[in-house]
Amino acid sequence: MGDIGDRRVHVVLPDGHVLDGQLQARRRDPDGRWWYGVTVELPAKAVEPVPGKDYSQVPTTVQEHWPWLIQAPAAPGEAPVLHVGDCAAATGRLEPVQHAELARGALVDSWATVCDVCRPAP
Known part of the structure; x- marks a missing residue:
């Protein structure tokens, strides 16, 4: 398998917006359709926690500057x-x-x- 950048994909949302993503997995269902497991990074304001779920064990980093x-x-x-x-x-x-x-x-x-x-x- 190549560099992680080799798995970069574009995710097209229903409204036409395009996000950069990283392909994690893919599978073909019995009807022949392909499904992709993709990770995308989003700003926190775009993500809502599920009520009652504990996120305290999620790895967290603080970025001092942009790479x-x-x-x-x-x-x-x-x-x-x-x-x-x-x-x-x-x-x-x-x-x-x-x-x-x-x-x-x-x-x-x-x-x-x-x-x-x-x-x-x-």
Whole structure:
């Protein structure tokens, strides 16, 4: 099995919104239909706990900074710059990037360049 990024999928909701997901499993039912088990990350405000359920054992982390940042181009014609999340050279308009496959894709597709200071390698 390849890198976890190899299992990235797009989840299309009934209203047309698209979420990034990670394929966990798939199965084919007796009628020949395929079903996919997919994990998606959502902001807490989009998730409602089930009354009476105990979530105290759910693994919880506190993220100090985003793993990567994309810095908007400094001038027209320049490419955005990819930084590690805590790079001191990251200034101006910054967009957080949570997933390695998205950061890697920005570089592979030559959409962004690598910061000369932090040299990110997602």
